[in-house]
Amino acid sequence: MDQVKKGLEGVVALDTQISFIDGVQGILRYRGIEIEKLADLSYDAVSYLLIYGKIPDAGELKPFSMELIKERDVHPHLLDMLKFCDFEHEFLDALRTAISVCAHFDEDLNDISEQANVRKAIRLIARFPTLVAAFYRMANGLEVISPDPSLSHGANFLYMLRGALPTALEAQAMEKDFILSAEHELNPSTFALRITASTLSDMHSAVISGLCTLKGSLHGGAREGVMDMLDDIGSADNIAAYVQEHLEHKQRIMGFGHRVYKTYDPRARIYRDIAMQVATEKGKSHWFDLAREIESVMYHEMVENKHKPIYPNVDFYSGVLYKDLDIPSYMATSIFAIGRISGWIAHFMEQYADNRVIRPRAHFV
Numbered sequence: 108m109d110q111v112k113k114g115l116e117g118v119v120a121l122d123t124q125i126s127f128i129d130g131v132q133g134i135l136r137y138r139g140i141e142i143e144k145l146a147d148l149s150y151d152a153v154s155y156l157l158i159y160g161k162i163p164d165a166g167e168l169k170p171f172s173m174e175l176i177k178e179r180d181v182h183p184h185l186l187d188m189l190k191f192c193d194f195e196h197e198f199l200d201a202l203r204t205a206i207s208v209c210a211h212f213d214e215d216l217n218d219i220s221e222q223a224n225v226r227k228a229i230r231l232i233a234r235f236p237t238l239v240a241a242f243y244r245m246a247n248g249l250e251v252i253s254p255d256p257s258l259s260h261g262a263n264f265l266y267m268l269r270g271a272l273p274t275a276l277e278a279q280a281m282e283k284d285f286i287l288s289a290e291h292e293l294n295p296s297t298f299a300l301r302i303t304a305s306t307l308s309d310m311h312s313a314v315i316s317g318l319c320t321l322k323g324s325l326h327g328g329a330r331e332g333v334m335d336m337l338d339d340i341g342s343a344d345n346i347a348a349y350v351q352e353h354l355e356h357k358q359r360i361m362g363f364g365h366r367v368y369k370t371y372d373p374r375a376r377i378y379r380d381i382a383m384q385v386a387t388e389k390g391k392s393h394w395f396d397l398a399r400e401i402e403s404v405m406y407h408e409m410v411e412n413k414h415k416p417i418y419p420n421v422d423f424y425s426g427v428l429y430k431d432l433d434i435p436s437y438m439a440t441s442i443f444a445i446g447r448i449s450g451w452i453a454h455f456m457e458q459y460a461d462n463r464v465i466r467p468r469a470h471f472v
């Protein structure tokens with residue numbers, strides 16, 4: 108039997124047409140298009156691209172967006188049931204429960220035909236933001252706000268969260284956040300989802316596998332970790348001690364390092380720009396400045412210790428952006444999932460289109 112690669116490092120498990128990463132040069136493409144070019148599109152257009160393989164023209168985008176808007180509402184009974192969720196912790200747990208309950212309301216649940224899968228996909232993409240915003244309102248004793256059909260995916264999310272319209276820049280930042288979070292080849296949650304799909308289980312079940320896997324602090328949960336770390340560090344004077352102590356005890360600095368990127372994560376650079384713009388608009392650059400300083404200290408610590416540099420990943424400046432959008436850290440992973448859902452759907456469809464059950468071997472010792 109072949110030698111075991113711990114953590115499957117470098118193992119190529121399947122062919123995909125959905126995204127491409129060059130981890131040495133720091134290149135990420137969705138369906139052949141550089142992430143830098145996609146960040147200015149709408150989330151609806153990028154979701155269409157991921158699922159159907161092409162950037163939609165106006166005649167394709169409009170009906171797709173209309174379908175998404177039509178499906179934003181969630182059944183009031185569902186919200187009633189969700190009141191029993193524990194909102195003290197990461198909302199990911201509530202989202203996982205909500206998707207499980209949504210499955211019972213979905214008339215197509217066990218229909219695994221392509222047409223039914225498209226209908227379920229639209230409903231899932233459309234309802235993730237509604238659910239997460241509703242949890243926030245319920246957790247804080249506020250009235251749940253209905254979606255506004257005139258707003259984009261990102262603007263509508265912030266509106267449902269706050270009960271007030273975001274600025275144009277905030278709305279743009281939220282759209283970009285969803286786009287940058289949408290897809291990343293065979294990351295752990297997508298792999299988990301594809302394994303579930305490969306058994307010909309249904310879409311809701313596969314998405315729940317993705318959610319459960321995204322939650323971990325080495326994956327999507329690191330975004331919450333970054334936000335909490337910024338709070339723990341508090342001010343620039345504390346950075347060096349924090350970083351040195353963590354490295355000395357072999358503890359991870361959240362939002363740094365990546366299995367595939369050996370250079371700067373291209374998404375982190377885009378997040379850095381948008382986080383800076385939002386901080387500037389709000390006239391409060393504290394978190395952004397602190398993050399820049401953490402990045403610099405990390406770099407110098409690595410150089411001094413003759414270690415390979417460890418760069419910020421997608422979770423670092425997204426965490427900073429959320430702080431400047433006044434989003435609490437316990438929402439971070441569930442907001443990541445709002446973006447990631449369209450990538451998950453694309454992988455679910457790709458797995459179904461040319462399926463073989465995913466079943467590797469283990470080496471008995």
Ligand SMILES: CC(=O)SCCNC(=O)CCNC(=O)[C@H](O)C(C)(C)COP(=O)(O)OP(=O)(O)OC[C@H]1O[C@@H](n2cnc3c(N)ncnc32)[C@H](O)[C@@H]1OP(=O)(O)O
Pocket residue numbers: 114294324325326327329354358359360361362363364365366367414417420421422
């Ligand atoms: C959406 C996402 O999932 S992006 C990733 C989000 N996760 C995080 O930000 C958590 C912090 N980062 C990490 O734990 C890791 O970098 C991971 C999980 C992302 C990747 O893990 P792996 O590919 O297994 O990297 P591995 O653990 O082999 O690390 C390689 C070396 O870099 C060090 N290293 C990697 N990341 C970090 C970090 N964040 N802080 C400190 N040291 C780190 C390791 O200690 C190891 O050092 P060594 O060679 O001296 O032993």
Ligand SMILES: O=C([O-])CC(=O)C(=O)O
Pocket residue numbers: 290291293294295366367420421
């Ligand atoms: O690809 C990975 O391993 C993790 C990651 O960056 C993502 O899921 O966006």
